[in-house]
Amino acid sequence: MFFMEVIMHTFWEKIASKIFFLEVKTHMNNIPSAKEICETVESHAHGNESTVVFLSREMPVRFFLDGTVYTTHRGGTRSGPLVLCYPEQ
Secondary structure, eight states, X not given: OHHHHHHHHHHHHHHHTTOEEEEOOOGGGXXXXXXXXXXXXXXXXXXXXXXXXXXXXXXXXXXXXTTEEEEEEEEEETTEEEEEEEEOO
């Protein structure tokens, strides 16, 4: 049992270290479109001097960044729309 707990803890630590949120600038604080998400990801990559390659520009947006394939999930907060970017397994 302890062995599985260690494996799961390590797995989630590895995943959590690569998850990030992006704030999307949309009109009227609507849920962001796939196009707006792609523009935000491109802007983020450019700002971090990284190269991004999109695998899918439709929802869910998928992209390759810094050797990792990410999938996006859109959502929001009171302050505005956010996109969760998390690595695929």
